[in-house]
Amino acid sequence: MSADATVDELRARAKDALQHLRGLGSVEDLAAAKRLVEALRNVRDYETMGQVAEAVSRRDPKDAKNRRLYAQYLIDTGKATVAIDLLRPLAQRLPKTDPESAEAAGLLGRAYKQIFFDAGDKTSAGAREALKQAIVAYRKPFEEQAANTWHGVNLLALLTRARGLGLRLAADLEPRDIAQQVIATLEATPKEKRDEWYLPTLVEASVGLGNWAVVERNVRAYAAAADAKAFQIASTLRQFTEVWDLERTDDRGRGLVNILRARLMELPGGGVELGRAELQRLRAQPEPDLSQLEAVLGTEGPQTYRWWKTGLDRALAVAAIRQQLGSRIGTGFLVRAGDLGREPEDELLVLTNFHVVNEHGASPGIRPDAAEVVFEAVDPNRAYAVGELLWSSPPDLHDASLLRLKTPVTGIAPLPIAAALPVVEQTARVYIIGHPGGRDLAFSFQDNELLDHEGPPAGKPQIPNVCRLHYRAPTEGGSSGSPVFNGRLWEVIALHHKGGKMGMPKLNGKDGTYAANEGLSIRAIAAALKG
Amino acid sequence: MPHVTFIHGIANKPPLDDLLRIWRDTLADAAEPLPLGDRGVSSSMVYWADLLYEKPEEDLSAYEGVLENTAEAIDGGGNAPAPRPQTAEEAAFIAALRAKMTTLSDAELETAAPVPAPAAPQGALERVPLPWFIKKRVLNAYLSDVHHYLFDVEYAPPGRTPAVRIQQTIRRRFAEALCAPAVSRPHIVVSHSMGTVIAYDCLKRVTDCAAVDGFITLGSPLGLDEIQDKLQPGWSRADGFPHERVAGDWVNVFDRLDPVCGFDPVLASDFRKAGQSTVEDVAVQNEGTWRHSITKYLRQKSVATTLRRMLRV
Numbered sequence: 056m057s058a059d060a061t062v063d064e065l066r067a068r069a070k071d072a073l074q075h076l077r078g079l080g081s082v083e084d085l086a087a088a089k090r091l092v093e094a095l096r097n098v099r100d101y102e103t104m105g106q107v108a109e110a111v112s113r114r115d116p117k118d119a120k121n122r123r124l125y126a127q128y129l130i131d132t133g134k135a136t137v138a139i140d141l142l143r144p145l146a147q148r149l150p151k152t153d154p155e156s157a158e159a160a161g162l163l164g165r166a167y168k169q170i171f172f173d174a175g176d177k178t179s180a181g182a183r184e185a186l187k188q189a190i191v192a193y194r195k196p197f198e199e200q201a202a203n204t205w206h207g208v209n210l211l212a213l214l215t216r217a218r219g220l221g222l223r224l225a226a227d228l229e230p231r232d233i234a235q236q237v238i239a240t241l242e243a244t245p246k247e248k249r250d251e252w253y254l255p256t257l258v259e260a261s262v263g264l265g266n267w268a269v270v271e272r273n274v275r276a277y278a279a280a281a282d283a284k285a286f287q288i289a290s291t292l293r294q295f296t297e298v299w300d301l302e303r304t305d306d307r308g309r310g311l312v313n314i315l316r317a318r319l320m321e322l323p324g325g326g327v328e329l330g331r332a333e334l335q336r337l338r339a340q341p342e343p344d345l346s347q348l349e350a351v352l353g354t355e356g357p358q359t360y361r362w363w364k365t366g367l368d369r370a371l372a373v374a375a376i377r378q379q380l381g382s383r384i385g386t387g388f389l390v391r392a393g394d395l396g397r398e399p400e401d402e403l404l405v406l407t408n409f410h411v412v413n414e415h416g417a418s419p420g421i422r423p424d425a426a427e428v429v430f431e432a433v434d435p436n437r438a439y440a441v442g443e444l445l446w447s448s449p450p451d452l453h454d455a456s457l458l459r460l461k462t463p464v465t466g467i468a469p470l471p472i473a474a475a476l477p478v479v480e481q482t483a484r485v486y487i488i489g490h491p492g493g494r495d496l497a498f499s500f501q502d503n504e505l506l507d508h509e510g511p512p513a514g515k516p517q518i519p520n521v522c523r524l525h526y527r528a529p530t531e532g533g534s535s536g537s538p539v540f541n542g543r544l545w546e547v548i549a550l551h552h553k554g555g556k557m558g559m560p561k562l563n564g565k566d567g568t569y570a571a572n573e574g575l576s577i578r579a580i581a582a583a584l585k586g
Numbered sequence: 587m588p589h590v591t592f593i594h595g596i597a598n599k600p601p602l603d604d605l606l607r608i609w610r611d612t613l614a615d616a617a618e619p620l621p622l623g624d625r626g627v628s629s630s631m632v633y634w635a636d637l638l639y640e641k642p643e644e645d646l647s648a649y650e651g652v653l654e655n656t657a658e659a660i661d662g663g664g665n666a667p668a669p670r671p672q673t674a675e676e677a678a679f680i681a682a683l684r685a686k687m688t689t690l691s692d693a694e695l696e697t698a699a700p701v702p703a704p705a706a707p708q709g710a711l712e713r714v715p716l717p718w719f720i721k722k723r724v725l726n727a728y729l730s731d732v733h734h735y736l737f738d739v740e741y742a743p744p745g746r747t748p749a750v751r752i753q754q755t756i757r758r759r760f761a762e763a764l765c766a767p768a769v770s771r772p773h774i775v776v777s778h779s780m781g782t783v784i785a786y787d788c789l790k791r792v793t794d795c796a797a798v799d800g801f802i803t804l805g806s807p808l809g810l811d812e813i814q815d816k817l818q819p820g821w822s823r824a825d826g827f828p829h830e831r832v833a834g835d836w837v838n839v840f841d842r843l844d845p846v847c848g849f850d851p852v853l854a855s856d857f858r859k860a861g862q863s864t865v866e867d868v869a870v871q872n873e874g875t876w877r878h879s880i881t882k883y884l885r886q887k888s889v890a891t892t893l894r895r896m897l898r899v
Contacts, residue, residue: 280647281646281647281650282646355615358615358619473624473626474625474626474899475587475625475626475627475899476626477623477624477626478587478622478623478626478627478628478629480623480628481603482607482610482611482623483623511587511626512587512628512768512770541621541624542621542623542624543614543619543621543623543624544619544621544624544625546624
């Protein structure tokens, strides 16, 4: 399995593998499918991973690694209790000498840990029991073998969390002892045997000792590197926020979390989802200390953080389009009329998709008089009624509707419009701020790879005066009507139009399809508005 | 769509794609951020390190970091040997250029003992407070690259054949880059170090080169007499501006402590247009001890604002 296979390539291979495994399927096909499960996990395509893992399980139900990976798919798709049912007998049947034994036990711990974190009330009986079971699951492999440092560091983090909650679970264990043991084991690991988890594990163990200088130095070693990996930073961030609860327990920890969040957003595959309250809290927080920014991210730390803060500010102008007194049906955003060639130039208008709001309420959209606009990051209780539909363009053209609100919006800065589309090059990124599918009051900041567009210099628009963009979202698509921003400036380049997991025909006359989201150029929309 | 053609300077470099990415990212992260891609500006790099060095630098950290503890981090990558002159003219050229950089002999530079800094430095490198075991490699790369280009040496890096005429080959690459299909107007050339000499040479003296709309030189040694002499015919003090192929401005950015600029960092008086000073010389102060790094120049606000003005974005 080539290390740099794209998501599209892996999905195409998965399709073939599933077909082969349904038929006679050779031994080689089965082996290839097993490798594919891991590769799909690495690109976080859990749904496809689960399909292949299921197909492999039907052919080789005793393959422990595949069963373990199958359990990981279950956890990562919100089915932790099913994962536990799978992992518990697996952990019991495997001999201790089997490397999968410790892996299965650790994953069992992770399943319980997830249940604990998902619990709204961490002190409820169910949450406490999950925390207890997670500690038991991590403890055993660590005590059996000190080299199981990831079990150790999770044990450390959960024990610390339990103590913070006033729970005396595993009362015979002292977190500082575990931290020191993990650090000693890590430091004794020869350099050539240190893997990509070496530094993140060392960082967490150092948090356990409250040694912030060591924490920041080691975070910098992998977070500030030019080839920093999003999954490493995302993992540390998740542990810091969910397990260690650093944002609430330590000022320096809060600064570090903020810095990591900013850095994560910069990296390919990075993405952050924030609730409304969290967004407001982050905007209100003071900027991390300059020395801490530079200690963790180097001289470019302040720049990275300012960029992230700008993104948070942009979210204020992103609105939920709701059915009056009903649920959210899409996203829209605030624009200055003059930026779209309308007058009066300083009037603030809302742009969304035609298929969200249109004159006759053509499905799946609703009529303007049935819609309300809520800038949830500013005030979730203030709904603006739509006064007038100023202009619209159907889904097969610009899929856009420009709305005038009955009451003028004040106190929210409109989103800036980019003067040009980004150059399509390997490193080009775009960002979407929207309300991820089905979840109200949440903002998804997604990093997307810009795949292609129909703008200058090489674009060949297929529909006259319409200019489409394709970009790949690593996770779920943003909702309809979201603004699509250029990567560095947070200026709107497009109106998000639709997402496609697979089967999106390529642009500019290129053959084939791929997994892509589609947006419509804001400049082309502005040109259409001018007529 | 506006376009920027970059051309790099002395010594070995990372692979082309990485080098181009580093330059673009540095501009995007500058004090006055200029993300070319987001502004709809395409860019390309005239790459010539492969003609003089065996293989690209694989460790990018020296090029992206701020430490000045290796030769690679201060424009001394590739471990170039000192140039071997074939003629008396070449020997005189190298000796004169070398004298601008240091008055110490090769033997003195080879000694393990630190060379004490003279009270009044005679050479540009001597005023750089870094150890000579690092600076020596910069000196060699500088003399070697400049010599190979200006004397059009037939050369191939170790283990690579056939040898090619360095100046002719780089000129061809530059000319091809300027008229590549991806290039559109306004078109600006941004050059650094030895790249400023190459770009100037092509824009002034190579008739096949396409015209551009602006020219930016960063950390340029074009002010040195020895180099100007080698740019004749073509260059003259009264008519040195490459108006033949530069329709707009030429902005020259320098740091007075950049040793590659020597003691002649200002170009306006040496590259006049019809006798008039038209080159805009801009003095900046780069960070750290080694003031020649491209990443330090690209982070300068004046570089970003100049480039943005020329690109009209």
